[in-house]
Amino acid sequence: xxxxxxxxxxxxxxxxxxxxxxxxxxxxxxxxxxxxxxxxxxxxxxxxxxxxxxxxxxxxxxxxxxxxxxxxxxxxxxxxxxxxxxxxxxxxxxxxxxxxxxxxxxxxxxxxxxxxxxxxxxxxxxxxxxxxxxxxxxxxxxxxxxxxxxxxxxxxxxxxxxxxxxxxxxxxxxxxxxxxxxxxxxxxxxxxxxxxxxxxxxxxxxxxxxxxxxxxxxxxxxxxxxxxxxxxxxxxxxxxxxxxxxxxxxxxxxxxxxxxxxxxxxxxxxxxxxxxxxxxx
Numbered sequence: 001x002x003x004x005x006x007x008x009x010x011x012x013x014x015x016x017x018x019x020x021x022x023x024x025x026x027x028x029x030x031x032x033x034x035x036x037x038x039x040x041x042x043x044x045x046x047x048x049x050x051x052x053x054x055x056x057x058x059x060x061x062x063x064x065x066x067x068x069x070x071x072x073x074x075x076x077x078x079x080x081x082x083x084x085x086x087x088x089x090x091x092x093x094x095x096x097x098x099x100x101x102x103x104x105x106x107x108x109x110x111x112x113x114x115x116x117x118x119x120x121x122x123x124x125x126x127x128x129x130x131x132x133x134x135x136x137x138x139x140x141x142x143x144x145x146x147x148x149x150x151x152x153x154x155x156x157x158x159x160x161x162x163x164x165x166x167x168x169x170x171x172x173x174x175x176x177x178x179x180x181x182x183x184x185x186x187x188x189x190x191x192x193x194x195x196x197x198x199x200x201x202x203x204x205x206x207x208x209x210x211x212x213x214x215x216x217x218x219x220x221x222x223x224x225x226x227x228x229x230x231x232x233x234x235x236x237x238x239x240x241x242x243x244x245x246x247x248x249x250x251x252x253x254x255x256x257x258x259x260x261x262x263x264x265x266x267x268x269x270x271x272x273x274x275x276x277x278x279x280x281x
Contacts, residue, residue, distance in 0.1 A: 019156055021194040022052045024260070025185035025240075027233075028060035030202060031100055036257065040104070040200070041111045043260040044161060048113075052195075053156045056115075056163045057188060059181035060092075060100040067091050080236060081131070084139040084178040092178045096165040097121075104163050115161040120168030120184060123151040127171040128179055142168055142177030144184060147191035164188070182240035190247035197244045198265070199237045199254045205266035206230060206238065206254055217269045218242045241268040 024044070030036045040056070047054045061082070065075040068091050076083040084092060101117040108115035120126025128142030155162045166181040182199065189197035205212035208229055216224075221238050224230040230238055234254075241252035245268050255265020 019153075020052045021156065021189075021192045022047055022054050023185050023189040023192070023194050023197045024054055024056045025182060025197070025199045026056060026058040026104075027181075027201065028058065028064070028100065029062050030200070031058060031060065031103065032062060037104060037107045038111075039257040041107055041113060043200075043257050044108070044113060045111070046261045048159075054161055055152060055156070055188065055192070055194075056104065056161060057166065057181055057185040058096075058100060058104060058163065059166065060096045063100060064092050064095045067095055078133055078136050078138060080233070081133065081138055081141060081180065082178060083136070084141050086140070089140045089176060089178055093119075093167050093176055096178075097167050101163060101165045108161060108163070113161060114159060115163050116155060117163045117165070118151070119165035120179065121176060124148050124169060125151055125164075126166075126168035126179070126184055126187065128168045128177050129171055130177070140175065140177050142170065142179045144168070144179065144187040145171050147187050149188075149191050152188070152192060180236065180240075182236050183243075186240045186244040186247070186249070186252075189244050189249045189252075194249055196251045196253060197241065197249050198260055199241060199252070200260060201234075201237065201254060201256055204256050204259055204264060206234065212264075213266050215267045215269050218246070221268070238268070245269070 026040060044054045068075050068088060071091065073088055073091065097119040105115045105117040118125065125148055126144060127146040129145050131138055131141045131143040152162050166179045166184040168177050168179045170177055185197060206216065221242055225235055237254055241254060244252045252268040253265045259265040
């Protein structure tokens with residue numbers, strides 16, 4: 001995909017029909033905390049008891065950077081996107097699809113939750129094209145073009161939780177690509193017809209003036225990003241949530257693990273109307 005071209009992601013929103021699919025996107029920094037991973041398992045159990053079919057998509061940024069430095073590779077970023085050359089891709093794939101993925105799956109299995117770890121490469125689940133950026137070459141960084149829901153649907157029908165690394169496969173060259181986990185989660189949510197996509201953070205939601213905003217429209221999101229009220233790592237999460245809603249996901253939420261179980265956090269509203277800007281008192 002060239003700069004300025006529209007996103008051509010292909011999805012089949014009927015794939016998740018009949019199942020109450022919930023996507024949980026987990027950041028890599030949170031996964032370094034054993035207590036957080038244990039809490040994630042409990043949140044998934046809670047969703048399953050409520051009749052939901054959860055899918056977990058995870059990152060692993062901090063651990064990737066740690067392993068890069070051990071190997072003498074200096075992490076580089078362009079607007080928050082990791083520059084991924086051939087050597088860095090090997091590290092990212094080992095960490096994301098190996099170490100981090102199996103860390104999560106192991107905890108699920110230890111708590112008697114059936115789970116299988118895969119990446120976007122497996123069974124051709126997530127196809128991508130090279131992402132172009134006006135400020136420089138990102139290397140082997142991909143932009144999602146197509147999601148095949150066949151394997152995910154099969155796992156959910158067997159009551160198995162898919163735990164997904166964002167490493168994905170090139171649609172034209174068949175190579176592995178590093179992909180922003182937020183973007184992968186949003187694309188899978190849209191393809192599966194998920195009733196909710198939850199970006200699990202270490203904060204209870206989008207904080208404005210120290211308070212959680214319960215609902216934001218897409219227009220309000222961009223306004224607050226421009227103003228700097230929403231900044232840092234929250235920006236790609238908010239934008240991915242907006243993108244997911246525009247693609248047909250019923251609800252996108254940013255919250256912490258407590259919010260997953262308590263139905264809290266900040267919801268992204270797809271229309272210009274609604275309750276944008278309503279804050280917790």
